[in-house]
Amino acid sequence: MTLQLEKVTKRYRDFTAVQNLNFTISKGEIFGLIGQNGAGKTTTFRMILDLQDTTEGIIMWDGKPIKKINRDILGYLPEERGIFPQMKVEEQLFFFGELRGMEKETLKKEIDFWIMRFDLQEKRHDKAETLSKGNQQKVQLIASFLHRPKFLILDEPFSGLDPVNMELLKNAILFLKEQGMTILFSSHQMDNVEELCDHLCLLKRGESLFSGSLLDLKKQYGxxxxxxxxxxxxxxxxxxxxxxxxxxxxxxxxxxxxxxxxxxxxxxxxxxxxxxxxxxxxxxxxxxxxxxxxxxxxxx
Amino acid sequence: MRLMSKFSVLVKQLYKQKIRTLTFRLMTLLYLGLICAFIFWPEIKGLLFSDDAEIVSVVNETDFDVAPFLQGNDQFDWQVVDADSAKKNVEEGEYYANVTLTDDQGKLSANITSLDPLPLNDQQSISGLISQMGQMYAMAQMDLTAEQQAVLLSAEPIISMHTLNEQASDGKSTEEKQAGIFVSYAIGFVIYIFVATYLSMITTEVASEKGSRALEMLLVSVKPETHFRSKLIGVFLVAITQFAIIFGALFLLLRFTYGGEKWTLVTDLLESMSIGYFLYVIGFLFGTILMYLILGALFGSLVSKVEEAGQVMMPALMMTLIGFYVMISGMGNPDTLLIKVFSYIPFTSGMVMPMRIGATDISSIEPIISFVLLVGTTLLLYVISLTFYKRSVLTYSSGGLIQKIKTVFKVTT
Missing domain, CATH: 3.30.70 (Alpha-Beta Plaits)
Incomplete structure (x- = not known):
C-alpha cells in the first residue's frame, strides 16, 4: 500500500508551483516533505488530497488514482488553524468523526482516548476560540486522525507547540506509525524531521532536489x-x-x-x-x- | 449512500448551530413580538395611553340639529356648548378643540379652534364629520321630502366591469385589487426580510468556514459540491423553520384570540384572492430565497475572511432593496411600466410579480413567464455557482469582488 507521485506538475498560467515531482511512500512509513516557504509543499499536499488538480502527472494510492479512492482513508492537518471557533472541543471532534462515518460508540472511545493523551480533559467543554494556540493545534490534530486514516498528511504539525506538547505530538505520531498509518508531513524544524522521518523529499521552488532516505542524503555529503x-x-x-x-x-x-x-x-x-x-x-x-x-x- | 450520510451530517450540524444562535432566537422573538404588538394593539394602546376620548366642543349657531352626527362618532367626546364656555375651555386646555358652526349663504360653515395644531389624523376626522353635516345641511335647505333625501343618500352608482377582449377576463373588482395590494405588500415585505437575513447568513457561514480554514479540513472528507449543497439546504431549512414559527404563531393568535374575529377578517381578505395567486406566491417566495442563497454561498466562497462578507454580498443586497422599493412604488399604482419591467427580472420578480398578479388584470401567461425565468435563472446560477465554488473555495485573495473573481480564474485555469 503506497502513495506514488509520478512526474507531478502544477502550473498557474505563467507560474509553476510544482515541477516534475516524483516520490513514493511505503505503508507505515513517515515521510518528510521539506522546503522553504513557497517551495510547493502545500500545493503538493492539496494535489494529493484532490483539493487541486494536477496540471501534469499522476498521483496513485495503492495502485489506484487518488481521485478514485474513498476519501475517508485520508487525514489532513492544514498549516493554519482549521477548526470551528464557536464549537466546543468535544462537539467539534464528534462532528469531524461523524463526518468520517464513525459510529458513535467508537467515536466516543477515540475522543476519550485522545483527549486524555493530549491532556485536554479540562478543555473538552470549552469553545475552541477560548483555547490557547497550542491547545487549538492539539484539537485540530486529533480531528485530523480521529478516524484512524490509512494515510495522514500533517502540514507543519509542530507549529505553535511548546516543547512539552511537541514531545506529546512526536509520541503520538510514532504511535500512529506503529498502528500502521502512513504519514507525510512538512516542518521547518529539521530536528523533528530528522528524528521522525524514514524518507524525505527536499523541495526548492517546486522542484525536488532530493528524494530518498535520510541516510542516503547524508551519505551524499559524507x-x-x-x-x-x-x-x-x-x-x-x-x-x-x-x-x-x-x-x-x-x-x-x-x-x-x-x-x-x-x-x-x-x-x-x-x-x-x-x-x-x-x-x-x-x-x-x-x-x-x-x-x-x-x-x-x-x-x- | 456514503455521500448522503456526509451531506446529512453537514446539514444537521449547520441547522443545529444556526437554530441555537442568539441572533436566530432574538430575531424570531422580535418578529413574534411585533406580531403580538400588531394583534393586541388595542390592549397595548389602552395600557399605554388613556382610553378617555378628548373633548371637542361644538358651538352650533344654526338651527340645524347636529346631535345625531355627534352621537354617531365616538372618536371624540362631543359636547354642545355656548361660545364663551368653548373659548375659555379651549384656552385652558380642558377641551381638545372647538367647532363653531354658522350659516354662510345657505351653506354650513365651520371654524375649528384648538390650543395647539391638531395632528393630521384628528384634523381629517373632524373635517370628515363636518363634511357629512354640510351635505345634510344643504339638503335641509332645499326643503326636500324624507323620500327625496333617502334617494339622494343612497345614490351611489352600481359599477360593474366588462372587457370586450374575449381572451381576457372581466378583471378584478376594486376591492379585489385593494386586497391584492395589501396581501402582496405583506408578501413582498416577507420576501425582502427573509432574503436579506438568509443571504447574509449563508455568505457569512461560508466565509467564516473559509476564513477559519475549517473548510480545508472538511473538503478532505467531502466534495465541494456536497459542501455547497449542504450549505444551501441547511440555511434553507433554518429559513423554513423561522417561517413556520412566525406564521404558526400568527395563525394561532389570529385564530384563538378575540374569539377568532381577526381570523375571520383575514379569511375574508384571503377569500378574495385565488388559489393560483397563493401558489404563485409560494413559488416566488421559495424560488427567490433559494436563488439568493445560491448567490450568497458563491459570494462567501470568494472572500478570504469573514470580515469581507459584507462587501461581497452588497450587490445582491442592493438588488433586493431595489425590488423592495419598486414593490413599494406599486402600492400607489401597480400598473406602471417600472413595475412591469421589474416583475420579469428574476432578482426582483419575487417581490414585484405577486403585486401584479394580485392587484392588476394581467394575462395568465405573464406570471408563468416570470416564474419560468426565475426558475431558469436559479438553475443556471446553481450550475455556474457549483462550478465556480469548486475553484474559489480554497483560493484566497484580496481586493474587490471583481478582483477576487479574476484571481480565482488566474489560479485555477
Whole structure:
C-alpha cells in the first residue's frame, strides 16, 4: 500500500508551483516533505488530497488514482488553524468523526482516548476560540486522525507547540506509525524531521532536489563535519589541508567542515600526534546544515 | 449512500448551530413580538395611553340639529356648548378643540379652534364629520321630502366591469385589487426580510468556514459540491423553520384570540384572492430565497475572511432593496411600466410579480413567464455557482469582488 507521485506538475498560467515531482511512500512509513516557504509543499499536499488538480502527472494510492479512492482513508492537518471557533472541543471532534462515518460508540472511545493523551480533559467543554494556540493545534490534530486514516498528511504539525506538547505530538505520531498509518508531513524544524522521518523529499521552488532516505542524503555529503578539541587559532586551522570552513560550538570545540571524508585520518594524526585527545568526532552533516547547503537559504 | 450520510451530517450540524444562535432566537422573538404588538394593539394602546376620548366642543349657531352626527362618532367626546364656555375651555386646555358652526349663504360653515395644531389624523376626522353635516345641511335647505333625501343618500352608482377582449377576463373588482395590494405588500415585505437575513447568513457561514480554514479540513472528507449543497439546504431549512414559527404563531393568535374575529377578517381578505395567486406566491417566495442563497454561498466562497462578507454580498443586497422599493412604488399604482419591467427580472420578480398578479388584470401567461425565468435563472446560477465554488473555495485573495473573481480564474485555469 503506497502513495506514488509520478512526474507531478502544477502550473498557474505563467507560474509553476510544482515541477516534475516524483516520490513514493511505503505503508507505515513517515515521510518528510521539506522546503522553504513557497517551495510547493502545500500545493503538493492539496494535489494529493484532490483539493487541486494536477496540471501534469499522476498521483496513485495503492495502485489506484487518488481521485478514485474513498476519501475517508485520508487525514489532513492544514498549516493554519482549521477548526470551528464557536464549537466546543468535544462537539467539534464528534462532528469531524461523524463526518468520517464513525459510529458513535467508537467515536466516543477515540475522543476519550485522545483527549486524555493530549491532556485536554479540562478543555473538552470549552469553545475552541477560548483555547490557547497550542491547545487549538492539539484539537485540530486529533480531528485530523480521529478516524484512524490509512494515510495522514500533517502540514507543519509542530507549529505553535511548546516543547512539552511537541514531545506529546512526536509520541503520538510514532504511535500512529506503529498502528500502521502512513504519514507525510512538512516542518521547518529539521530536528523533528530528522528524528521522525524514514524518507524525505527536499523541495526548492517546486522542484525536488532530493528524494530518498535520510541516510542516503547524508551519505551524499559524507562525514565531513569534524568536531575537535584544539587550542589552535581558527586562522591556523583554516590553513590545514582539506579544511573548507572553521567554526566553534557552544563548548568551544572547533567545528571543521572538510572538503572530503578522506582528509580525516591525516587530521587525526595531526591533532593527536600519538597522544590522548579530548575530542575528535567525525559526523555526517545535520539535516539543518544540508538544507541550508542545498536550498541556499539564510534561515529555514 | 456514503455521500448522503456526509451531506446529512453537514446539514444537521449547520441547522443545529444556526437554530441555537442568539441572533436566530432574538430575531424570531422580535418578529413574534411585533406580531403580538400588531394583534393586541388595542390592549397595548389602552395600557399605554388613556382610553378617555378628548373633548371637542361644538358651538352650533344654526338651527340645524347636529346631535345625531355627534352621537354617531365616538372618536371624540362631543359636547354642545355656548361660545364663551368653548373659548375659555379651549384656552385652558380642558377641551381638545372647538367647532363653531354658522350659516354662510345657505351653506354650513365651520371654524375649528384648538390650543395647539391638531395632528393630521384628528384634523381629517373632524373635517370628515363636518363634511357629512354640510351635505345634510344643504339638503335641509332645499326643503326636500324624507323620500327625496333617502334617494339622494343612497345614490351611489352600481359599477360593474366588462372587457370586450374575449381572451381576457372581466378583471378584478376594486376591492379585489385593494386586497391584492395589501396581501402582496405583506408578501413582498416577507420576501425582502427573509432574503436579506438568509443571504447574509449563508455568505457569512461560508466565509467564516473559509476564513477559519475549517473548510480545508472538511473538503478532505467531502466534495465541494456536497459542501455547497449542504450549505444551501441547511440555511434553507433554518429559513423554513423561522417561517413556520412566525406564521404558526400568527395563525394561532389570529385564530384563538378575540374569539377568532381577526381570523375571520383575514379569511375574508384571503377569500378574495385565488388559489393560483397563493401558489404563485409560494413559488416566488421559495424560488427567490433559494436563488439568493445560491448567490450568497458563491459570494462567501470568494472572500478570504469573514470580515469581507459584507462587501461581497452588497450587490445582491442592493438588488433586493431595489425590488423592495419598486414593490413599494406599486402600492400607489401597480400598473406602471417600472413595475412591469421589474416583475420579469428574476432578482426582483419575487417581490414585484405577486403585486401584479394580485392587484392588476394581467394575462395568465405573464406570471408563468416570470416564474419560468426565475426558475431558469436559479438553475443556471446553481450550475455556474457549483462550478465556480469548486475553484474559489480554497483560493484566497484580496481586493474587490471583481478582483477576487479574476484571481480565482488566474489560479485555477
Amino acid at each position: 562525514k565531513t563535519k569534524l568536531t575537535v578539541h584544539s587550542d589552535m587559532a581558527d586562522t591556523d586551522l583554516e590553513k590545514l589541508s582539506g579544511v573548507k570552513h572553521v567554526g566553534r560550538d557552544r563548548d568551544g570545540h572547533a567545528v571543521l567542515t572538510l572538503e572530503d571524508e578522506s582528509y580525516a585520518r591525516a587530521l587525526f594524526e595531526h591533532f593527536s600526534n600519538g597522544q590522548y585527545i579530548e575530542k575528535f568526532s567525525l559526523d555526517y552533516l545535520s539535516l539543518h546544515e544540508i538544507f541550508k547547503e542545498k536550498v541556499g537559504a539564510t534561515h529555514v
